[in-house]
Amino acid sequence: xxxxxxxxxxxxxxxxxxxxxxxxxxxxxxxxxxxxxxxxxxxxxxxxxxxxxxxxxxxxxxxxxxxxxxxxxxxxxxxxxxxxxxxxxxxxxxxxxxxxxxxxxxxxxxxxxxxxxxxxxxxxxxxxxxxxxxxxxxxxxxxxxxxxxxxxxxxxxxxxxxxxxxxxxxxxxxx
Amino acid sequence: xxxxxxxxxxxxxxxxxxxxxxxxxxxxxxxxxxxxxxxxxxxxxxxxxxxxxxxxxxxxxxxxxxxxxxxxxxxxxxxxxxxxxxxxxxxxxxxxxxxxxxxxxxxxxxxxxxxxxxxxxxxxxxxxxxxxxxxxxxxxxxxxxxxxxxxxxxxxxxxxxxxxxxxxxxxxxxxxxxxxxxxxxxxxxxxxxxxxxxxxxxxxxxxxxxxxxxxxxxxxxxxxxxxxxxxxxxxxxxxxxxxxxxxxxxxxxxxxxxxxxxx
Numbered sequence: 389x390x391x392x393x394x395x396x397x398x399x400x401x402x403x404x405x406x407x408x409x410x411x412x413x414x415x416x417x418x419x420x421x422x423x424x425x426x427x428x429x430x431x432x433x434x435x436x437x438x439x440x441x442x443x444x445x446x447x448x449x450x451x452x453x454x455x456x457x458x459x460x461x462x463x464x465x466x467x468x469x470x471x472x473x474x475x476x477x478x479x480x481x482x483x484x485x486x487x488x489x490x491x492x493x494x495x496x497x498x499x500x501x502x503x504x505x506x507x508x509x510x511x512x513x514x515x516x517x518x519x520x521x522x523x524x525x526x527x528x529x530x531x532x533x534x535x536x537x538x539x540x541x542x543x544x545x546x547x548x549x550x551x552x553x554x555x556x557x558x559x560x561x562x563x
Numbered sequence: 564x565x566x567x568x569x570x571x572x573x574x575x576x577x578x579x580x581x582x583x584x585x586x587x588x589x590x591x592x593x594x595x596x597x598x599x600x601x602x603x604x605x606x607x608x609x610x611x612x613x614x615x616x617x618x619x620x621x622x623x624x625x626x627x628x629x630x631x632x633x634x635x636x637x638x639x640x641x642x643x644x645x646x647x648x649x650x651x652x653x654x655x656x657x658x659x660x661x662x663x664x665x666x667x668x669x670x671x672x673x674x675x676x677x678x679x680x681x682x683x684x685x686x687x688x689x690x691x692x693x694x695x696x697x698x699x700x701x702x703x704x705x706x707x708x709x710x711x712x713x714x715x716x717x718x719x720x721x722x723x724x725x726x727x728x729x730x731x732x733x734x735x736x737x738x739x740x741x742x743x744x745x746x747x748x749x750x751x752x753x754x755x756x757x758x759x760x761x762x763x764x765x766x767x768x769x770x771x772x773x774x775x776x777x778x779x780x781x782x783x784x785x786x787x788x789x790x791x792x793x794x795x796x797x798x799x800x801x802x803x804x805x806x807x808x809x810x811x812x813x814x815x816x817x818x819x820x821x822x823x824x825x826x
Contacts, residue, residue, distance in 0.1 A: 403565035427598035446594045451614045516741035517656025
């Protein structure tokens with residue numbers, strides 16, 4: 389079996405009925421899709437399969453043999469975040485962050501599909517299967533709407549950190 | 564021990580590999596099966612994966628609609644009839660609907676803690692027929708008969724119904740979050756003059772049920788003649804018995820309004 393993951397074609401050796409989630413996390417070490425409920429109920433394992441957001445925990449890898457998979461790792465990079473990632477940074481819609489990868493992927497697909505500003509109801513519909521137990525959703529929806537309006541102007545202000553040597557110490561962090 | 568995976572590339576090949584179904588686990592979308600495998604509750608020895616079997620099209624064949632078993636529930640939004648599109652958009656959430664299939668929705672057995680198969684009610688109301696294969700070969704039967712039989716020994720190939728002008732009324736009671744199974748759902752369809760009334764109820768018991776008594780009497784309280792609600796994690800039988808006649812009444816009212824809007 390083959391998958392094109394974030395633009396790279398890879399040979400897959402996991403058994404055919406392995407959930408795509410575990411192929412990504414355990415075989416390929418791509419850990420942004422989280423193993424949350426693992427029964428389709430929480431949304432944090434959502435990835436793009438040929439551009440469409442689907443649950444990786446509910447998808448047998450053999451069923452998507454040859455498909456193109458996009459995870460958060462494939463959206464942007466340090467200093468060049470995707471519009472949704474930048475909006476998530478600016479609007480502070482993450483507390484524990486466990487649901488964030490699924491939210492970012494679903495929001496990316498929504499904005500890709502609509503191609504322009506989205507209404508609050510569109511966001512609620514698109515994120516309807518995603519659970520956040522921290523934020524109460526308001527800032528998440530705000531962030532997605534801002535991203536859909538192209539409000540990414542403050543991306544340049546983002547701190548650029550170096551792995552192992554963070555320049556910015558979050559308030560209250562140890563050390 | 565990983566499953567031996569069978570990957571048919573046509574409906575005929577799928578039917579022949581399925582045979583009488585003995586020892587075969589069918590993988591359609593996988594949204595019900597994958598968590599069972601991941602949790603170790605199911606370990607299929609021979610898995611029949613259908614995603615390349617060519618069963619994924621919606622075809623309008625004269626005045627008959629034929630929907631392949633592997634059509635994703637998301638694609639039913641484009642079904643030629645409003646009633647199926649309307650109910651399909653309440654199944655799971657968008658991401659699940661892109662993976663889950665029509666065939667899996669009607670063929671998967673009920674869960675221990677909640678009833679499944681929201682599409683049973685609209686398909687009963689549309690007078691749909693299920694084409695399936697298994698021991699004794701291929702057969703076509705009304706969906707309510709297919710649902711009442713042993714679904715675990717049949718491979719669903721497609722679902723068919725006749726096209727004619729219909730009015731419909733659909734109503735359901737559910738918790739507010741996206742993936743919640745409905746407590747009960749009612750769909751009623753009829754011709755513009757009110758003839759050929761058909762009513763399906765899903766969510767109240769192990770399978771969707773056709774409400775012939777109400778079709779005859781048009782009295783919503785008769786729904787409990789055909790439907791025997793059960794207790795599960797979603798609602799109690801007593802609660803379902805209380806709300807079902809009200810849901811049927813509402814579906815019939817919507818059906819009547821649907822007629823008014825279009826006349």
